[in-house]
Amino acid sequence: MALTQDTIARLAEHLETCELQARDTPKITDEHPDMDWDDAYAVQDAILARKLARGARVVGLKAGLTSHAKMKQMGVDTPVFGFLVDGFSVPEGGTVQTRELIHPKVEPEIAFVLKHALKGPGCHIGAVLAATDFVLPGIEVIDSRYRDFKFDLKSVVADNTSASRFVVGGRALRPEGVDLRTVGIVLEKNGQPVALGAGAAVLGHPAAAIAMLANHLGRRGQEIPAGSLILSGGVTEAVAVAAGDHVCLRVQGMGSVSLRFA
Ligand code: 0L1
Numbered sequence: 001m002a003l004t005q006d007t008i009a010r011l012a013e014h015l016e017t018c019e020l021q022a023r024d025t026p027k028i029t030d031e032h033p034d035m036d037w038d039d040a041y042a043v044q045d046a047i048l049a050r051k052l053a054r055g056a057r058v059v060g061l062k063a064g065l066t067s068h069a070k071m072k073q074m075g076v077d078t079p080v081f082g083f084l085v086d087g088f089s090v091p092e093g094g095t096v097q098t099r100e101l102i103h104p105k106v107e108p109e110i111a112f113v114l115k116h117a118l119k120g121p122g123c124h125i126g127a128v129l130a131a132t133d134f135v136l137p138g139i140e141v142i143d144s145r146y147r148d149f150k151f152d153l154k155s156v157v158a159d160n161t162s163a164s165r166f167v168v169g170g171r172a173l174r175p176e177g178v179d180l181r182t183v184g185i186v187l188e189k190n191g192q193p194v195a196l197g198a199g200a201a202v203l204g205h206p207a208a209a210i211a212m213l214a215n216h217l218g219r220r221g222q223e224i225p226a227g228s229l230i231l232s233g234g235v236t237e238a239v240a241v242a243a244g245d246h247v248c249l250r251v252q253g254m255g256s257v258s259l260r261f262a
């Protein structure tokens, strides 16, 4: 690791304060160009520790930048992983307060809920499907703390992969009840389709993103616990939203889930 524990704690405080006060910041690698991957995840872990110390609860995990559309949009080439806490969760059909956010965007996602823990290395799509209780539609609201969403991957990891809010809903299906490669999705904003795609846009199969997460955690001596909710990553590019917008995700055979922005 290139950063001291003091620097990691300072960066975590800085990024979390930006999150809580809806303030943007230049990317942290501008000041710390030597930051390595372990430092980046250590800053993310320190942000989680701050939230847990205030009574937050981890309710899930996320994979991000798992589709070529997202990677191209952000000019990066590797998936990243983050955490979801209870305060990020919005009820189905609920309202997100845009004054609490900097520059929110929405992503159409397939969410997995596990009945068994998953641990890498060697985790693959088959193991993920065998461990999955059900899948359901989800919308992730991302809100990078970096000015104008300008960042590199290490800065994004430190910033908990832009995680901000999420909603899941619609119809939960057993994984054997749906072909997640060919399942079609339509994201609507204010009643108009704004993004279309199919599950295979996520690494060929959304379960591949969950396997990558398990393998990533395995390298750190961790696992995805049974019962976890995991967002597998945006199927399409992220779509900017503002106060007054209504967003609805329709997933073939899995119903719809929606959010409002006030
Ligand atoms: O969930 C995501 O795909 C977002 C990952 C972080 C990059 C971004 O803010 O777009």
Ligand code: MG
Binding pocket: 062, 063, 064, 065, 107, 109, 140, 142, 231, 233, 234
């Ligand atoms: Mg996402």
